[in-house]
Amino acid sequence: MDKTINQKAWLLVLPVFLVVAFSAILPLMTVVNYSMQDTFGNNQFFWNGVGWFKELLDPSSDLGSRFFASLWRNLFFSAVILLIEVPLGIVVALSMPRQGWSVAACLVIMALPLLIPWNVVGTIWQIFGRPDIGLLGYTLNHIGINYNYVSNEFDAWATVIVMDVWHWTSLVALLCYAGLKSIPDAYYQAAQIDGASRWAVFTAIQLPKMKRVLLIAVLLRFMDSFMIYTEPFVVTGGGPGNSTTFISIELVKIALGQFDLGKAAALSLVYNLIIIIVCWVFYTVMTNAGVERRAAKGAA
Amino acid sequence: MARIDLVDLAHSYGGNDAPEESFALKPVTMTWRRGGAYALLGPSGCGKTTLLNLISGIVTSSRGKILFDGVDVTTQTTQTRNIAQVFQFPVIYDTMTVGQNLAFPLKNRGMPRPEIDARVAEIAGLLDLTPYLSRKAQRLTADAKQKISLGRGLVRSDVAAVLFDEPLTVIDPELKWQLRSKLRALHRDLDLTMIYVTHDQTEALTFADTVVVMHDGRVVQSGTPAELFDRPAHTFVGYFIGSPGMNIVPAQVSGREATISGHAIALNRSYDRLPAGARIEVGVRPEFVEIASPASNLLAANIERIDDLGRVRFAHVRVGDTRFSAKVPPGLSVSGNNAGLVFDPSRVHVYADSLLVEGEA
Numbered sequence: 001m002d003k004t005i006n007q008k009a010w011l012l013v014l015p016v017f018l019v020v021a022f023s024a025i026l027p028l029m030t031v032v033n034y035s036m037q038d039t040f041g042n043n044q045f046f047w048n049g050v051g052w053f054k055e056l057l058d059p060s061s062d063l064g065s066r067f068f069a070s071l072w073r074n075l076f077f078s079a080v081i082l083l084i085e086v087p088l089g090i091v092v093a094l095s096m097p098r099q100g101w102s103v104a105a106c107l108v109i110m111a112l113p114l115l116i117p118w119n120v121v122g123t124i125w126q127i128f129g130r131p132d133i134g135l136l137g138y139t140l141n142h143i144g145i146n147y148n149y150v151s152n153e154f155d156a157w158a159t160v161i162v163m164d165v166w167h168w169t170s171l172v173a174l175l176c177y178a179g180l181k182s183i184p185d186a187y188y189q190a191a192q193i194d195g196a197s198r199w200a201v202f203t204a205i206q207l208p209k210m211k212r213v214l215l216i217a218v219l220l221r222f223m224d225s226f227m228i229y230t231e232p233f234v235v236t237g238g239g240p241g242n243s244t245t246f247i248s249i250e251l252v253k254i255a256l257g258q259f260d261l262g263k264a265a266a267l268s269l270v271y272n273l274i275i276i277i278v279c280w281v282f283y284t285v286m287t288n289a290g291v292e293r294r295a296a297k298g299a300a
Numbered sequence: 301m302a303r304i305d306l307v308d309l310a311h312s313y314g315g316n317d318a319p320e321e322s323f324a325l326k327p328v329t330m331t332w333r334r335g336g337a338y339a340l341l342g343p344s345g346c347g348k349t350t351l352l353n354l355i356s357g358i359v360t361s362s363r364g365k366i367l368f369d370g371v372d373v374t375t376q377t378t379q380t381r382n383i384a385q386v387f388q389f390p391v392i393y394d395t396m397t398v399g400q401n402l403a404f405p406l407k408n409r410g411m412p413r414p415e416i417d418a419r420v421a422e423i424a425g426l427l428d429l430t431p432y433l434s435r436k437a438q439r440l441t442a443d444a445k446q447k448i449s450l451g452r453g454l455v456r457s458d459v460a461a462v463l464f465d466e467p468l469t470v471i472d473p474e475l476k477w478q479l480r481s482k483l484r485a486l487h488r489d490l491d492l493t494m495i496y497v498t499h500d501q502t503e504a505l506t507f508a509d510t511v512v513v514m515h516d517g518r519v520v521q522s523g524t525p526a527e528l529f530d531r532p533a534h535t536f537v538g539y540f541i542g543s544p545g546m547n548i549v550p551a552q553v554s555g556r557e558a559t560i561s562g563h564a565i566a567l568n569r570s571y572d573r574l575p576a577g578a579r580i581e582v583g584v585r586p587e588f589v590e591i592a593s594p595a596s597n598l599l600a601a602n603i604e605r606i607d608d609l610g611r612v613r614f615a616h617v618r619v620g621d622t623r624f625s626a627k628v629p630p631g632l633s634v635s636g637n638n639a640g641l642v643f644d645p646s647r648v649h650v651y652a653d654s655l656l657v658e659g660e661a
Contacts, residue, residue, distance in 0.1 A: 189378075192453075193356065193378055193384060203395075205393065270301050
């Protein structure tokens with residue numbers, strides 16, 4: 001059978017194509033363009049090839065050392081908040097009520113931090129932690145703990161991490177709660193009949209059934225924490241020194257502080273690439289898990 | 301293994317203050333013999349699963365007592381009651397192998413490893429699961445998964461009873477037969493008290509020595525399959541068991557005679573002391589009413605349809621306003637719509653307000 005050739009279809013796709021071109025492709029190409037050149041005032045451009053990329057990936061250079069330092073900070077930050085938020089989210093989800101009016105109350109309270117804009121969260125904690133007027137900062141200093149996130153690296157890190165845990169544990173908890181709710185009662189009854197302990201119920205039923213939502217939670221939290229900017233910027237501004245300067249903060253310093261557009265563009269592309277690769281890995285893992293399930297179902 | 305006594309046991313999901321008519325299980329007193337094979341039979345929503353969950357302890361009763369070998373276990377948890385239960389849909393511990401699934405109830409009770417292995421091997425052998433023992437349970441078919449659930453129910457040898465809650469719903473019809481006979485054989489081999497909930501009469505009648513029929517939260521009759529068939533204690537039992545069900549028709553009964561639609565039918569027993577004001581009905585199974593050519597001494601009926609079931613034919617007829625099923629004798633060729641009905645007097649039962657009335661000889 002002959003295929004009908006209908007060129008009008010292109011016309012229908014055109015609007016989407018234009019929107020994507022203006023919103024994504026053209027800006028991205030501008031960044032690619034910048035990353036290959038050195039800029040000076042008066043809009044003068046000089047070709048630099050892959051020079052910025054070489055410098056970026058060379059830890060002995062100034063740019064490279066700053067990039068790797070902030071990259072490790074970012075990875076460390078993500079690892080710490082995942083290690084805290086995932087177990088904590090599971091515990092919170094397990095202790096949430098299963099029925100009655102308290103479910104709705106719990107869900108609303110849990111959702112609240114998620115609805116607060118990033119820089120408001122930053123501002124809240126910035127003030128909350130101030131040793132002179134902040135409730136937290138003042139109280140800690142009053143009971144003899146010398147706490148000051150402006151001058152002490154550890155305090156700055158602790159503040160940023162606790163802030164993220166406060167802001168995002170709810171997300172993990174809500175996802176886990178959804179996973180828990182989908183377990184039929186018969187599983188718990190069977191476990192009761194089989195004489196399973198609370199811990200056995202958790203490891204044999206709840207955790208396996210939560211596997212998929214946990215994967216999603218880890219992915220979301222990793223990506224989000226890897227791209228974090230606003231909250232630490234508002235609270236610590238990347239300090240003290242460079243101790244809480246994450247990649248995104250470094251990027252803004254280079255692009256807007258120093259106006260090194262070439263370096264910033266190269267850093268943006270590499271940053272972007274890391275995120276896309278991680279996304280792709282997670283996506284593959286998750287869809288493979290889906291295929292496995294379908295295969296099992298097909299066999300059944 | 302234990303004898304299970306229910307004493308005035310009742311349950312309401314709406315709390316104890318709810319009117320008794322709304323109870324999911326109305327007060328029941330009965331005894332389950334040790335080592336018996338029981339079926340709890342009834343339509344969906346009749347309270348049979350509630351009764352099962354009360355026995356296993358998943359649900360705590362609103363009223364009454366449950367005794368295991370004379371010991372009151374009403375407030376005890378499922379674990380201390382030592383009951384095994386198999387649910388309607390397979391429950392599988394996803395991360396475990398088939399063998400680990402079967403061993404789980406034993407492991408939780410701290411049985412030594414060698415004993416667990418021996419018992420798991422025995423049960424796996426009985427259920428034909430041996431080749432799968434080291435496979436991940438998650439990958440298996442629904443049939444196999446349900447066999448694992450059955451296996452987990454049977455693996456403990458010391459349980460007071462094994463309860464089955466419509467366990468073969470998800471299984472293919474052909475495999476159903478196999479598994480049911482397997483359960484029957486297991487009952488003999490393992491010498492366990494088994495209670496089997498189902499809404500399928502064939503399943504109940506082939507599995508159990510004693511069938512307990514429930515209707516609207518009440519136990520209406522418990523007896524052998526033959527008793528249920530020959531002497532239904534409640535019109536519901538007559539109607540629910542047998543295919544087609546028993547014919548139940550309003551009648552006037554006095555002495556040894558029942559009058560249906562103005563026609564008198566002879567009865568085998570005498571019914572002189574019927575409760576006054578009760579709704580009187582006559583029940584007779586289609587197997588014991590035969591179609592004959594119309595005659596003045598027979599109850600006249602209009603034939604609407606004849607179902608040929610292979611070995612036997614049943615006619616759907618109308619007597620006045622009531623519908624009737626009757627056997628068409630082999631060899632009789634029916635012509636026209638008019639027929640007479642021949643009753644077997646020894647098989648005609650009288651019901652007052654749906655309950656069987658014992659006549660006098």
